[in-house]
Amino acid sequence: MNAPVQSLKGLDLKTEIDRLRKQRNAVILAHYYQTPDIQDIADFVGDSLDLSAKAAATDADVIAFCGVRFMAEVAKILSPQKTVILPDMDAGCSLEDSCPPEQFAKFRAAHPDHIALTYINCSAAVKAHSDIIVTSSSAEKILAQLPMDQKIIFAPDKNLGAWFNRKTGRDMLLWPGACIVHEAFSETELLKLKAQYPDAPVAAHPECPAFILDHADEVGSTRAILDFALKSPAQTIIVATEPHIIHQMEKAAPHKRFIGAPGADGNCNCNMCPYMAMNTMEKLYVALRDMEPRIELDEATRLAAKKPLDRMLEMAGRTVGQGDVGRRG
Ligand code: 13P
Ligand code: SF4
Numbered sequence: 001m002n003a004p005v006q007s008l009k010g011l012d013l014k015t016e017i018d019r020l021r022k023q024r025n026a027v028i029l030a031h032y033y034q035t036p037d038i039q040d041i042a043d044f045v046g047d048s049l050d051l052s053a054k055a056a057a058t059d060a061d062v063i064a065f066c067g068v069r070f071m072a073e074v075a076k077i078l079s080p081q082k083t084v085i086l087p088d089m090d091a092g093c094s095l096e097d098s099c100p101p102e103q104f105a106k107f108r109a110a111h112p113d114h115i116a117l118t119y120i121n122c123s124a125a126v127k128a129h130s131d132i133i134v135t136s137s138s139a140e141k142i143l144a145q146l147p148m149d150q151k152i153i154f155a156p157d158k159n160l161g162a163w164f165n166r167k168t169g170r171d172m173l174l175w176p177g178a179c180i181v182h183e184a185f186s187e188t189e190l191l192k193l194k195a196q197y198p199d200a201p202v203a204a205h206p207e208c209p210a211f212i213l214d215h216a217d218e219v220g221s222t223r224a225i226l227d228f229a230l231k232s233p234a235q236t237i238i239v240a241t242e243p244h245i246i247h248q249m250e251k252a253a254p255h256k257r258f259i260g261a262p263g264a265d266g267n268c269n270c271n272m273c274p275y276m277a278m279n280t281m282e283k284l285y286v287a288l289r290d291m292e293p294r295i296e297l298d299e300a301t302r303l304a305a306k307k308p309l310d311r312m313l314e315m316a317g318r319t320v321g322q323g324d325v326g327r328r329g
Contacts, residue, residue, distance in 0.1 A: 013281045017041055020288035026062035028284070029054055031071060032222045032245040033276040038066045038284065039247055047223040048074075048120050049135040052309070053318045055079055064288055068093045068275045069295075073124045076295040077305050087283035089293040091275045093121050095207075098177030099156035101125035107153065107175065114151040114173060117142070118308065121179075122156055124297055128304035131311070136160060136206050137221035138316035143168050145315055159183075163206040163213060182207035184270040185240055189262035190215055197236050197259070203228045204240035204261070212240055212261070229258060242273045 018041070021028060029051050030042035039045050044054050048071060055063055055075035062083045065072035070093055072086040104126050108116055117139075118130035127133060134142050143164060146152070154161035155175030159182065165172055185208055194202065194215065201217035203225040213219055218228040222245055229237045229249045236257040239246060243260035250258060263270035287293065297305075313319050 008282050008285065011285070013285050014041060017281070017285050017288060020285070021064070024062045024288060024291070025060055026064050026288060027054075027058050027060035028064045028066060029075070031067035031276065032226065032248060033242040033273050034066045034279060035244060035277070035281075036247040037281050038279060039244070041281070041284075042066060045248065047135065047137055047221045049137045049221070049312075049316060049318065050223060051075075052078065052120070052135070053313065055084075056313065058082070062288075062291070064284060065295075066279050066284060067091075068096075068273075070096050070121055070123060072295050073297065073305075074120065074309065076297055077124060077127070077302050077309055080302060083291060084295040085287045085291060086293055086295060087280065087287045088278035091278040093275055094180040095119065095121040095156050095177050096123050096126075099123075099126050099175060101129065104155060104175070105129050107155075111151070111153055111173065114153045115146075116153045116155065117146075117172070118155050119157050119160055120309075120312075124301050124305045126155070127308055128301050130155075130308045132315065133308045133312040135221060135312070135316075137223060138312060138318075139164050140167065141317070142312065142315045143170065157207055159209050159213075160206045162210060163219065166210075178209075179207040181242055181271055181273045182212075182240075183209060184263045185209075185212045185261050186264040187211045187215070189264065190238070190240070193238055193259065193262060197238065199234060200236040200238050200259070201228075201232055201234050202238040202240060202261070205242075208240055216240065226252075229253070229256070241271075242276065243271060244276070 028042045030038050030045045052074050056078040063075045064085050068091045076084040115131040117132050120133050120135045152172040154172040156177030158174045158176050161174040203218040204216035206219050238259050240261035246258045
């Protein structure tokens with residue numbers, strides 16, 4: 001349950017969050033889709049794979065996870081002895097919603113000769129029914145370790161699955177889920193933008209449909225998109241993913257121009273993730289103050305979900321030692 005955010009007028013939230021972080025021995029992890037104020041106060045900002053590895057390795061007592069619920073659940077699954085708090089427990093994910101665990105279990109049972117390779121954007125219960133978890137930055141490396149004739153169910157993102165089918169020449173059976181944010185980009189508006197900036201490469205997240213990915217110069221996870229934007233010699237880059245990641249780009253390369261790919265109405269507001277936006281500095285402060293809302297999982301589900309997550313970290317070469325998350329002093 002979320003505690004009501006009472007009037008916090010007059011509080012210097014940055015100072016208070018910093019004070020509580022030290023008092024609680026907490027680490028603040030944030031995804032690139034969080035607002036700039038949250039990204040700037042976090043100890044670490046990353047993509048799903050990096051955040052999972054950090055959550056598994058931290059020696060903090062508390063993980064304040066600024067991202068969506070499934071990400072905070074991963075932190076709890078991997079670090080059960082830690083208290084994991086999420087500023088807003090309603091911060092879900094449309095991909096998670098598109099894959100109810102009971103239906104997924106039935107789908108699996110109907111295809112007993114397939115293994116389930118499941119995108120990390122799903123509930124702990126769906127992870128518990130999976131063989132290997134992947135993120136967009138680890139899927140290719142993990143697929144390369146599986147025999148080509150291995151039958152595979154890929155859930156829940158049909159766009160991501162189709163992208164990896166295309167890239168690897170596989171024929172994975174796709175669950176019909178999609179992300180509402182990445183599905184909102186408009187091909188017509190993107191082509192107009194490309195005509196306006198003919199030298200600007202397009203970097204896109206593989207959750208986008210093929211009609212967007214077909215125009216991309218780089219397709220990758222949020223971290224891969226960030227790396228591409230910084231390394232590219234181009235001075236203007238079109239970014240087809242949730243636009244809050246542009247904050248990191250502008251910080252690292254203030255001389256470049258980064259343009260968010262547009263939605264159907266020609267402006268990119270519809271491409272903001274409404275779930276990520278539920279977390280605010282006020283709610284982060286209240287969560288650290290009250291140590292609520294907390295992620296709690298039943299132990300059987302946690303253990304079953306941990307197996308395919310451990311396989312991901314192992315196959316992605318991301319089994320990390322304790323204590324490698326630097327915290328602010
Ligand atoms: P990344 O693993 O690329 O950070 O993706 C997370 C996500 O939810 C994209 O919508
Ligand atoms: Fe989920 Fe899409 Fe938001 Fe990512 S951007 S957290 S996939 S709803």
